[in-house]
Amino acid sequence: MHLCEVVRTRPVTPMVQRVTLGGCGLAGFPAVGADAFAYLLLPPAGRSELTIGLDFDWAHVRSMAKDERPRGAYYSVRHHRPEELEIDLDVVVHDDGIAAGWAAAAAPGDKAALWGPRVLFRPPADAAWTLLVADNTAVPAMLSILDHRPVDHRVVAVAEVADDAEVRDVRPGPCVDLRWARRDRGERAADVVRALRLPPGPGYAWGGGEHAWVQELDALVADVHGIDAERRSLTSYWRRNQPTGLR
Template identity: 35%
Template sequence: MHTRVVSTTQLTPGMIRVVLGGDDLAGFAMPDSTDAYVNLALPPAGAPYDEVFDPRAVRDEHPRETWPVRRRYTVRAWDPAAQQLTIDFVVHGDRGVAGPWAARAEPGDVLVLEGPSGGYRPDPEADWHLLVGDESALPAIAASLEALPAGARAVVRLICDSAEHEQPLATEADLDLVWVHRDRPDALLDSVRTLDAPAGRAHAFVHGEADEIRAIRAHLLGERGLTRQQMSCSPYWRHDMDDEAWREVKRDFVAAMDADLDPA
């Protein structure tokens, strides 16, 4: 489907919110998950096809070097009444593809996407919820917090570059939130190691940079006694790798992560 930019907002120095609309969103159906995502198709400059295109047709009819770049992004919010889709983009200057697109986006610009899909929602039967991640996981964590009811317990540990990159998070749950800054190695892992966990069964959402997530997962499994069934855990990206390079090694990385100490 294709959408058009309705508005953009600079949330922090490193994150831009893009609100999308358009007739195609009349058929948009959100899954029952708070980590719902869509797959974006971003054409290269000078692409020899229209701004509204079918990614499959492009692959069939055009050389590989002109194919759109694919990127997966979390749905930050969906307004079915207004038929508007909100996506928050992490931006690091000119690095990457989707971030620079978001930084340049203006109302009326076209964005082609497919989806949505998703797989996580806070378990209403859990005694408490642990949500850990970085900027890439922030949209899903924010959406999860908004879905938690009053009386739920949420422990959140988030890492970012500095205080100006922090964002307000809304929830009716009993919230224990700590922002951690990238001022030393293992800062996020240490924040999880030292947290005072509530009693009872946890349900965890742990997503972000690959090496950080692997270490935190090993801690939760090996030292906190969680099982794989109690966690949604995924390495979204890896330091010093672009998305294409990460995709090439991600399968092997996840396999190695699964071979770590695991009581399940």
């Protein structure tokens, strides 16, 4: 558990707000891997101070009175600068989101905490290439995976976003085939993935996004490209019309 506070914020795209967290509590935040994610814990509604401390545990949270309970959600570590004790989270701002609403209004000095980190990106040692699929919520993790990859490792990355304004200005480097599907043009990640010719040899598929979207892509990766379960890690990041964050 790492207590921290907002250092600064800035928009990355019209839908994505970068929140930079910092402070002494981030000393010792471990570098666990490419798609590191942590639970962002926030003060209860209408409060500015956290109601949890370094002894935080989930069983205790469940027994807390509702107006004392922290709020929050999982977020990926887009950048970790251990020498500055800073972490960037890229938060998709959407309607009715507690964590998203907090990020949209966050100001320097606002209190927060990070529980974690953990990883889901665990390619087998013999993976000759990697397929990445992401909706806007998993683009931060996808770009972090690209930042961490060996320069000669082949990657096919497919991101589905709302429109041109959500496409990130990144230069992924050699050996990476990065494709953006823009929904306002009728483009879908599923169609791109279905039509892919993947490199030869054993691979690994990673992905994140909305629950039903991820399920469709997981089935495609398995059925069309024949990637076995132990070589796939596609995770539901959120569910349409269903809160998953602590509220």
